[in-house]
Amino acid sequence: xxxxxxxxxxxxxxxxxxxxxxxxxxxxxxxxxxxxxxxxxxxxxxxxxxxxxxxxxxxxxxxxxxxxxxxxxxxxxxxxxxxxxxxxxxxxxxxxxxxxxxxxxxxxxxxxxxxxx
Amino acid sequence: xxxxxxxxxxxxxxxxxxxxxxxxxxxxxxxxxxxxxxxxxxxxxxxxxxxxxxxxxxxxxxxxxxxxxxxxxxxxxxxxxxxxxxxxxxxxxxxxxxxxxxxxxxxxxxxxxxxxx
Numbered sequence: 001x002x003x004x005x006x007x008x009x010x011x012x013x014x015x016x017x018x019x020x021x022x023x024x025x026x027x028x029x030x031x032x033x034x035x036x037x038x039x040x041x042x043x044x045x046x047x048x049x050x051x052x053x054x055x056x057x058x059x060x061x062x063x064x065x066x067x068x069x070x071x072x073x074x075x076x077x078x079x080x081x082x083x084x085x086x087x088x089x090x091x092x093x094x095x096x097x098x099x100x101x102x103x104x105x106x107x108x109x110x111x112x113x114x115x116x117x
Numbered sequence: 118x119x120x121x122x123x124x125x126x127x128x129x130x131x132x133x134x135x136x137x138x139x140x141x142x143x144x145x146x147x148x149x150x151x152x153x154x155x156x157x158x159x160x161x162x163x164x165x166x167x168x169x170x171x172x173x174x175x176x177x178x179x180x181x182x183x184x185x186x187x188x189x190x191x192x193x194x195x196x197x198x199x200x201x202x203x204x205x206x207x208x209x210x211x212x213x214x215x216x217x218x219x220x221x222x223x224x225x226x227x228x229x230x231x232x233x234x
Contacts, residue, residue, distance in 0.1 A: 033221045039158075045207060045225035089158060095221055102172055103211075104150070104162040105223060 002027040004094050006108035013082045014116050020067075021077045021111045023092030031097035034068065034075045035105070040088040048090070051075065053097070079113075087115045120144050121226035123208050129232045130198055137194045138229045140208030147212065148172075149191040150223060151183060154205040166191055198233045205230050 003026045013019035025034070036048040051059045051068050058066050063080045079086055092108040121142045130136055142149065150173075151163040165173035169185040180196040195202060208226040 035222075037225075043205060043228045043230070045209075045228070047222065047224070050222060091160065097221070102165070103221060104165065104173055104175075105152075105160075107160040110158050 002029070002094050002096070002106045004092055004106050004108035006090075006092055006111050008111045009109070010112045010114070012114045012116060013079075015082055015084060017082055018078060018080045019082055019113065021079075021090050021092075021113065023075045023077070023108055025073050025075065025092070025094050025106075025108075027073070027094065027096075029096050033095045033097060034066075035093040035095070036064070036066070036075075036077045037091045037093060037107075038086075038088045039091065039110075040085075045091075049077065082115045084115050084117060086113060088113060121208055121210055121224050123206075123226040123229050125229060126227060127230050127232075129234065131234055132198055132200060134198050135194070135196045136198060136231070137192055138206055138208075138231070140191045140193070140226055142189055142208075142210040142224075142226075144210055144212075144224065146210035146224075147188050148210060149185065149188075150209040150211075151191065151193050152207040152209060152225075154207060154228070156204070160207070164191075164193075195231075198231075200233050203231055203233045 005024045032053045034051045038046045038048045049061045065078045067076045089110045091110045093105040124139045148167045150165045154160045164183045166185040182194045185191045205228045207228045209223040211223045
């Protein structure tokens with residue numbers, strides 16, 4: 001069974017600074033996807049970034065980038081130039097590749113990020 | 118235009134009642150999911166459907182019965198509500214005409230907060 005661990009329940013960062021959220025996972029699969037989802041106070045689940053495990057290049061989306069270390073089973077999220085709107089709960093999630101509709105997201109417990117003005 | 122919508126957004130009810138939550142997606146996706154987020158913010162898959170066929174049925178009490186009248190809709194009916202059913206329920210969808218072709222990125226609805234008194 002796959003597990004996802006987020007060891008930082010809460011983090012705080014000053015506006016405009018950079019913060020890194022940690023995520024580790026455990027799996028025997030070799031083909032999979034990793035995701036970071038953001039859940040602001042509005043409760044909406046918003047996809048932040050996605051990484052395919054077969055790609056060595058780290059994914060980036062504007063101010064968001066990941067550090068994917070497949071051998072270490074680590075998938076951290078870096079937020080640059082933090083903005084007040086980045087305040088949210090961040091969830092790391094794992095999904096096996098292939099399997100179609102049998103796919104399910106396995107979520108970590110989340111990290112609550114507070115961006116301070 | 119809302120991609121994945123859920124009704125109602127809030128639901129407060131008494132123990133023992135029966136209630137339904139509706140989900141609709143206008144993305145043309147073939148696969149839909151229900152996730153439950155508990156009071157500690159932990160998210161877990163409950164069900165998935167592909168073209169009206171039940172694919173995933175996690176260990177969920179049989180008081181929970183999903184129904185998919187067509188591929189754009191997935192409803193969740195809960196019988197004999199219990200205090201422990203209080204949670205936020207998220208609907209999600211992903212592409213894929215056939216079971217094994219369902220794409221990996223899942224798009225979430227806004228969630229339904231259920232409170233059982």
